[in-house]
Amino acid sequence: AQSVSQHNHHVILSEAASLELGCNYSYGGTVNLFWYVQYPGQHLQLLLKYFSGDPLVKGIKGFEAEFIKSKFSFNLRKPSVQWSDTAEYFCAVVLTGGGNKLTFGTGTQLKVEL
Amino acid sequence: GAGVSQSPRYKVAKRGQDVALRCDPISGHVSLFWYQQALGQGPEFLTYFQNEAQLDKSGLPSDRFFAERPEGSVSTLKIQRTQQEDSAVYLCASSPGGGNYGYTFGSGTRLTVV
Numbered sequence: 001a002q003s004v005s006q007h008n009h010h011v012i013l014s015e016a017a018s019l020e021l022g023c024n025y026s027y028g029g030t031v032n033l034f035w036y037v038q039y040p041g042q043h044l045q046l047l048l049k050y051f052s053g054d055p056l057v058k059g060i061k062g063f064e065a066e067f068i069k070s071k072f073s074f075n076l077r078k079p080s081v082q083w084s085d086t087a088e089y090f091c092a093v094v095l096t097g098g099g100n101k102l103t104f105g106t107g108t109q110l111k112v113e114l
Numbered sequence: 115g116a117g118v119s120q121s122p123r124y125k126v127a128k129r130g131q132d133v134a135l136r137c138d139p140i141s142g143h144v145s146l147f148w149y150q151q152a153l154g155q156g157p158e159f160l161t162y163f164q165n166e167a168q169l170d171k172s173g174l175p176s177d178r179f180f181a182e183r184p185e186g187s188v189s190t191l192k193i194q195r196t197q198q199e200d201s202a203v204y205l206c207a208s209s210p211g212g213g214n215y216g217y218t219f220g221s222g223t224r225l226t227v228v
Contacts, residue, residue, distance in 0.1 A: 043117075044205070046218075106156045107154075
């Protein structure tokens with residue numbers, strides 16, 4: 001069964017610091033990859049997604065992620081975080097042509113301090 | 115509607131009680147998914163509908179869990195004889211096609227079984 005690993009469960013950064021959140025998945029087939037964000041008290045929102053093409057994907061609010069197939073990774077990055085980025089971040093994968101269910105990682109809680 | 119609507123937002127049930135959780139997807143969205151999110155975990159897939167057909171119910175944890183979408187729009191997740199381990203946030207998501215298109219999530223129903 002496919003699985004998604006997020007290595008950092010809690011991250012604390014100061015404003016303007018750079019961010020990189022790790023995500024690895026276990027399945028060797030063709031996958032679509034997603035990052036979702038959940039702000040305090042709000043529902044899950046899509047940050048960005050990768051289906052095919054350029055492995056560097058840009059999303060909302062200055063986030064980007066790079067798909068490295070050889071490493072089964074899809075790390076999320078942001079050059080300079082803001083206090084408003086404090087949230088929980090989830091990486092997720094769906095198998096193309098293999099059903100429609102998203103498999104999520106356990107999430108990374110990001111806290112940005114002023 | 116503009117988003118996915120779930121009700122109630124909060125539900126406290128006594129152990130052994132039956133509960134019903136409602137999801138109103140985005141109008142016209144063919145696909146509907148239910149997820150369970152335990153505290154500190156990522157969402158776990160429960161079941162998937164395409165229109166009124168339940169195509170995947172492999173994630174339902176026991177036969178106490180039952181979901182339906184009789185007219186291909188509103189869906190209800192029913193949990194019979196609730197147990198403490200059922201305490202979680204239940205998320206509904208909808209998609210215009212399969213999960214490969216990404217999902218729009220509702221705010222969830224937080225179920226607490228006492």
